[in-house]
Amino acid sequence: MICQDCKKREAQVHLTQIINNEKLSLSLCKECAAARGFHSPLDNHPFPLAEILSGLAGDTPPVKNSPPGEEMVCKGCGLTFEQFTRQGRFGCGDCYSAFRSRLESIMRKIHGSSLHRGRIPEFSKFEKSEQALPIQEEERLQSELATAIKTEDFEKAVELRDKLKAVREKLMMEDTPN
Template sequence: MSSCAQEQGIAVKSQIPLNELLSSLLAVQPSDEELFGPAEKSASASCPHCGFTLEQFRKEAVLGCPYDYEIFEKPLRRLIEKAHNGKTTHCGKIPSKTSTGTKKQIKLITLKQQLEAAVQSEDYEMAAQLRDKIKKYETKKDEADRSK
């Protein structure tokens, strides 16, 4: 598909392999002291389950075990926020075969995020409209749950 687009003169956004993206982002990451603070560094520097260290992650761009996500939560969160323009929740496409209930839950989460953003930017009129939409969705959801 991209070759066809290129033939038509349409700019195609190239995909960067995840390991290259992580490596480039890790190259400008703060030190362990900046991420964990001096007191936390020694306690959080390696995983007690697999022994994996933050330094190994910086070199290899992979984690050693599932517990590493919790152990290295602070640097991983910052890395993910940086890679995704400050977003740490999925906001991409929804599979077409997703159930109606799931789609409604996603819509409700999106509305709540928009409400939070409106309040933070002090757009209270928009916040009130979003609040009302959220109440409508929650009421419909409660009615649907009761009818089951």
């Protein structure tokens, strides 16, 4: 959509005003919107994710494998972990792997676990993947274990507990980097 003022640039600001049950819509480019005095309330206030992450990451111990003074750097884009905590955004998809050891402790602080334990949407491709099977198996065994304990079938409960432990160990091994 073209700016309704200058009719030259792409409209990036869309305003809608309703006065006396009449709707007035205006689409402007950033320059024309600024000239009219319309400014985004978020322009001068960066998203606090960077502050939250730096607060959480500040408590995490340095990575065991890195020598003192050497910081973590993503090989894909060159982003350092310190830059990530300041800006609150990754530079590329490889950042997840590069900063994995530090991210796990942050995820544990936020969610209580570094593994996803929630439900998986039915429409998700992940649900049918090989990676999802151990998680679904763990949920099924947990449910069966609760039922066995409730019905006082303790022999079955012991068997389910052992299977559950094996599945959890498998999940932990898959989650640890090689």
